[in-house]
Amino acid sequence: MGKRVLVAEDEQRISHLLKMYLERESFVVDVANNGIEALEKAKHESFDIIILDILMPGMDGFSVLEEIRKTKSTPVIMLSAKGEAQDLKRGEELGASEYILKPFSPKDVVSKIKELV
Template sequence: MGKRVLVAEDEQRISQLLKMYLERESFVVEVADNGEAALEIAMKEPFDVIILDILMPGMNGFSVLEEIRKTKDTPVIMLSAKGEANDLKRGEELGASEYILKPFSPKDVVSKIKGLI
C-alpha cells in the first residue's frame, strides 16, 4: 500500500491537481475542503504527510495544525497565497515542516513530500 497524504485545500482545482500528481506517484490521497473536515480526518486516520492550506472556510490551517500537534507529529506542509513573514514564523512555531507559496509546481510539492518521508 502506498504512503498516505491528506490534502486540505478549499480550491477544488488545486486539490484535484495535487491528488492527480500524488496518485501518479502511488500515494493514497484523501481530500478535505475545509478545516473542520481536515481535522476530523487527520485525527481518525494515519497519514504520512498532511498538506494544509492556510485560508480555508471554518477553521484555518493554523488552527488545524495547532490541534493536530497536540497528539501527532505527522509532517505538515502549509500552503498559502500569502508569503508574509508573520505567517511563515507562525507556521514554523506551530510545527509546520514546510511552507509552500501559491502558485506552485505540483512536481515541487511531490518532491517535498518524498523528502519528508
C-alpha cells in the same frame, strides 16, 4: 500500499491537481475541503503527511495544525498565497515541516513530500 497523504484545500482545482500528481507517484490521497473536515480526518485517521492550506472555510490551517500538534507529529506542509514573514514564522512555531507559497508547481510539492516521508 502507498504512503497516505491528506490534502486539505478548499480550491477544488488545486486539490484535484495535487491528488492527480500524487496518485501518479503511488501515494494514497484523501481530500478535505475545509478546516473542520481536515481536522476530523487528521485526528481519526493515520496519514504519512498532511498538506494544509492556510485560508480554508470553517477553520484556518494554522488552527488545524495547532490542534493536530496536540496529539500527532505527522509532517505538515503549509500552502498559502500569503507570504508575509509573520505567517512563515507562525507556521514554523506551530510545527509545520515546510511552507510552500502559491502559485506552486505540483511537481515541486511532490518532491518536497518525497523528502519528508
